[in-house]
Amino acid sequence: MRRDFPVLNQLARGKPLIYMDNAATTLKPTVVVEAVAEHYRMGAANVHRGVHFLSEEATRKFDAARETVRAFLNAKEAAEVIFTSGTTGAINLVAHSFGGMLKAGDEIIISEMEHHSNIVPWQLLCQRQGTILRVAPINDAGELLLPELERLMNARTRLVALVAVSNALGTINPIEQVIAMAHSRDIPVLLDCAQAVAHKPLDVQALGVDFLAFSAHKLFGPTGVGVLYGRRAALDLMPPFLSGGDMIRSVSFAKTTYAELPAKFEAGTPHIAGVIGLGAAINYINGVGLHHIAAAEAELLQYGTECLRQIKGLTLVGTAAHKTSILGFTLNDIHPHDIGTLLDQEGIAIRAGHHCTQPLMQRFGLPATARASLAFYNTKAEIDALVVAIEKTQRLFA
């Protein structure tokens, strides 16, 4: 499997690279790099308008990628798959288009463990529309408090926007229960699946979710492209967000009519190579098997958790019963940036900082954490090397 990721065979600071920053972005297998390069090398034409050979080829590949995403999510129809610039772009689309239909006093529920990309678009919506943002709390292990979340749901609630897997803590939220809770009150649900998508199968029909957002680059695909899945019934009611070319049926100065889904929400020339790369990434994952990936990561998580727990002075941040392979931690009173730089000198890439979850850091009373996030191509030997490097860091600061 590691063969598929040539990027792993390089030195960082003169040491073999140990890449443990997968929650920030995953590495790209050769098939994805090749699919993107192939488009620029042999295609590079625009989609959905040319009548010439190259444009038809690009359109065919672009549409095939949409079908690949549809099947991956088990969406009912490909038109429910909207290509965006990423998770942030997808959430902003919903915040503007769906959010634009809300009235002052309407309420939106998020949780304390959201990424800034699922906080700030709603705060701006509140400023524009006078809507109210409610925040469901979590416990010290980093688990959502379901009864508290349920208590926030009322007759004015118009949306629950929840992260499926926390990027800072690794917590897997009980999305099925949250959706059931919300739908029993006719409240639609948006899931931020940026972190979840590479770690667990997502079936939008089985979930019954109304909106689901993810980014290709956290799924072994290219940066700059992502997906908003929306139920047709929800998307049909929503006005366009970005406007311009591609999203219209006809334009005149008297009246412009809009295209059908998905084009209605895809103004402008899309990231064609990125979409094709996303399709290649999903095909790659299907080949490996998402269940196999989840099993490998569960084993790494268990081993990594045991190893880190044995380090005196290390405190895990995020100890939910259901977790993905994200190990957030603090180490004595050593600042996470010092940990990050010192591990980097051993060739180990981790993230240090607030992980774009400042309210969550405030919840734990921490300015920042160090975070090792593992993917299926990581090994137990790499975790051993992480432990050695952490202990070396401790000795330096002793």
Added chain:
Amino acid sequence: MTTQIELYQQVILEHNKRPKNFGKLEAGNRSAEGFNPLCGDHLWVYLHVTDDGMVREAAFEGTSCAICKASASMMTVAVKGVSIEAVRRLFSEFQSLLKGELDPEHAPNHLGKLKIFSGIWQYPARVKCAALAWHALNGALSNQLTVSTE
């Protein structure tokens, strides 16, 4: 390829563990807050500046990484008893040092022990850590109450 410099030298670790002039300055008459929202480094620099333009006392407090704290600690030592004019010159030299634009071994300078931060330009993500206290100091001298580096 240039050789990586040792970032966490003993002097830096020592200043981090036992920072000089750490705490509020009761007799201070200038202060500024320095904050890097990206990493959470957050400190306050206090000065006592005399009427004839001398920095008589300097102190700092706050929470930050080792690079930031050591830099702040060494800065307070370096600017005590120095004229504002000389402090501003030091600030400018230190900025050039952090950017890798001043080679302290060859170009004339007044950096002294602060030379230990030469080579930090090899770690672009950490340059701001070393610079934060100095920006706060500059803010305090310019009556700018809050400075932010990102």
